[in-house]
Amino acid sequence: ETGVTQSPTHLIKTRGQQVTLRCSSQSGHNTVSWYQQALGQGPQFIFQYYREEENGRGNFPPRFSGLQFPNYSSELNVNALELDDSALYLCASSFSEGPYEQYFGPGTRLTVT
């Protein structure tokens, strides 16, 4: 078990709604990355936060946004939910000064109906 926690565990939303997912990083880690994992696929990088700023972004539209707080925890916000947003959302924490391996939380299962 890593020290990365995520909430909620499961969530059901309706198309067009907005959702906020939360992540607490492992102790000593200052960087948080978010990934989307569709069923049967590998995780896809959404973005990373370091020093409370976005530090790299994958191929996701602007309705995916995030925040990082002074305690290094993070939020992922998704606006105008679409059916294809249904997925497991994973956050991973790491330490910017190395070692660089990312440790994942258990994920939040989002279902959009």
Add this chain to the structure above:
Amino acid sequence: GESVGLHLPTLSVQEGDNSIINCAYSNSASDYFIWYKQESGKGPQFIIDIRSNMDKRQGQRVTVLLNKTVKHLSLQIAATQPGDSAVYFCAENKDNQGGKLIFGQGTELSVKP
């Protein structure tokens, strides 16, 4: 485009046998690779990593081999156990700073008792 892929989607082995899971990558500029294990309903679990200046790295019952000439990565699991049953992903880290990870599709390992 850039991608990290796996040769086989499923692998079935007998308990006690050795397992080999393969991965191909296309970006020769990648300098850091990680293997993750993902059990059903859980987030990816870090297994072992290797940097591009190495050919081989060993952990507890696991060995990762990197062949930069043919852009190939493999994970060897010795004396495979039922608890090793999971989906295994290789991931590529492009900037060696704990940034964006590019994941492959995954190989499902099934261990028969």
